[in-house]
Amino acid sequence: MTKVPIRLFTFAAPSRFYGLAGALVPWFWAVAIAFAVAGLYMGFFVAPTDATQGDAYRVIFIHVPAAWMSMLLYLVMAGWAVIGWAFNARLASMVARAVAPTGAMFTFIALWTGALWGKPTWGTWWVWDARLTSELILLFLYLGYIALVEAIDDTRRADHAGALLALVGAVNVPIIYFSVRWWNTLHQGATISMTAAPKMAATMLNAMLLMTIACWAYAFAVIFMRTRAIVLERERETDWVRALGRPSTGGAR
Secondary structure: OOOOOOOOOOOOOHHHHHHHHHHHHHHHHHHHHHHHHHHHHHHHHHOOOEOOOEHHHHHHHHHHHHHHHHHHHHHHHHHHHHHHHHHOOHHHHHHHHHHHHHHHHHHHHHHHHHHHHHHHHHOOOOOOOHHHHHHHHHHHHHHHHHHHHHHOOOHHHHHHHHHHHHHHHOOHHHHHHHHHHHOOOOOOOOOOOOOOOOOOOHHHHHHHHHHHHHHHHHHHHHHHHHHHHHHHHHOOOOHHHHHHOOOOOOOOO
16 A cells, blocks of 8 residues: 655645644543643642732633633634635635634633733723723624624635635734733733743743644544535535445445
8 A cells, every 4th residue: 555645735635634633632631631630630739829919810721721821813714714715725715714612712711801800900800901892803703704704605716715814814913912911911920031030929820822833633623524524514425425424334234
């Protein structure tokens, strides 16, 4: 049997990606569950109580990773959408559609947990702070992308329209990230920076990193599962999808 060499575009074909994603999904789920359990235990039971905010600060172990993922996944969604638009890459457009609901979910979690954190810290559930407002706009961009691609019957036109919206909306991501530097906001600045030492105890930092890895693995698992479903829907008339539903002929006679 001839071994097919693995190159950059080996899994660009929906049929090959379908098989690869199916093999990886259980592993991503295992990593997500293991790291989430470890991160939540360390964050809620091992990490020390904050001297200023008390135990209310512990919501950051969910809030911060969710906020990071909300911004990162939008850029991932926009990137795949533009690749699908520019190169007429079917799989890239499918991945972009699969990313959107997960990104919207993380954005909602970031806003919701931010409100839970803001009530004891600021005395209110919501303020029209620059970062909170731009994060809310991010949620609307996700929902707008989902609504737009679902509202257009022609798949190619829907993918192109969604890519344009995603590309324009990507300008909001750096606004979210730099909002605490550009404007005088209530939201605190970055606790973790690539150019400075962490401003939190090692236990807190480890818990947050564990939760971030859990969120990453969860995102991969769910996005791959959703992409596989989209692939089956769009490729349902192809021979390889039809072959998936055929009974095996290798049984006993």
